[in-house]
Amino acid sequence: MKIYDTALGPFPARVRIAIAEKSLEPRIEFVPIDLLKGEHKTATFRDKNYSGTVPVLGLEDGTFISECVAITRYLDVLDGMPTLTGTTPKEQGVIHMMTKRAEMEFIEAISIYFHHATPGLGPQVEKYQNWEWGIYQRDKAFAGMRYFDSILRQQPFVAGDFFSMADMAVLGGLIFVDHLDVEVPTECYTLSSWYKAMQERPSVKNRVTMFK
Numbered sequence: 770m771k772i773y774d775t776a777l778g779p780f781p782a783r784v785r786i787a788i789a790e791k792s793l794e795p796r797i798e799f800v801p802i803d804l805l806k807g808e809h810k811t812a813t814f815r816d817k818n819y820s821g822t823v824p825v826l827g828l829e830d831g832t833f834i835s836e837c838v839a840i841t842r843y844l845d846v847l848d849g850m851p852t853l854t855g856t857t858p859k860e861q862g863v864i865h866m867m868t869k870r871a872e873m874e875f876i877e878a879i880s881i882y883f884h885h886a887t888p889g890l891g892p893q894v895e896k897y898q899n900w901e902w903g904i905y906q907r908d909k910a911f912a913g914m915r916y917f918d919s920i921l922r923q924q925p926f927v928a929g930d931f932f933s934m935a936d937m938a939v940l941g942g943l944i945f946v947d948h949l950d951v952e953v954p955t956e957c958y959t960l961s962s963w964y965k966a967m968q969e970r971p972s973v974k975n976r977v978t979m980f981k
């Protein structure tokens with residue numbers, strides 16, 4: 770299998786954590802895609818992923834799977850023993866809901882801020898920027914951090930009692946925050962200490978870095 774990504778990006782980190790959690794590194798060839806040069810927006814790359822984003826999983830039969838959730842689910846059930854996306858219907862429903870919520874309320878919001886209200890990936894890539902929209906989404910991400918802080922005051926992980934795909938989505942958002950000119954709100958000390966604790970997890974350790 771191949772993973773087309775950028776080694777240090779927040780969304781790719783979600784899948785790289787999943788790969789580590791499932792001990793799949795030996796089966797994966799990582800193919801670097803240069804976002805700063807806009808390689809992900811070329812026709813060649815869009816043949817792999819119409820949306821022009823990374824990561825993308827390439828299978829031996831020529832199938833390409835994009836979207837962190839889809840890739841994580843594929844990798845999680847590969848061994849017939851899902852550990853990240855739920856085993857019971859309720860677990861699967863709650864994990865999927867909290868992952869989607871982490872995307873809509875946090876990582877996608879801070880990503881929009883990155884692309885629209887900062888230089889982002891540079892003028893060669895950021896063809897359209899809307900500063901107001903970026904600031905609006907930044908504030909949405911702050912509200913999202915306060916929400917996840919409140920969740921983590923009630924339970925050890927984002928979707929309940931065990932580490933799951935939902936935690937990886939929140940970690941992706943925190944990686945963005947780490948390297949932008951924004952901070953986790955001081956009142957979100959539970960989220961901050963959870964983030965610190967997560968970085969001791971072998972699958973997360975050293976993956977919390979960002980492309981420059």
Ligand SMILES: N[C@@H](CCC(=O)N[C@@H](CS(=O)(=O)O)C(=O)NCC(=O)O)C(=O)O
Nearest residue numbers: 778779780781821822823824836837838
């Ligand atoms: N919905 C997609 C989003 C993926 C995404 O936005 N990836 C970023 C990678 S990174 O910024 O996190 O490193 C990207 O390709 N950004 C490039 C762009 O948006 O031009 C997913 O879940 O995989």
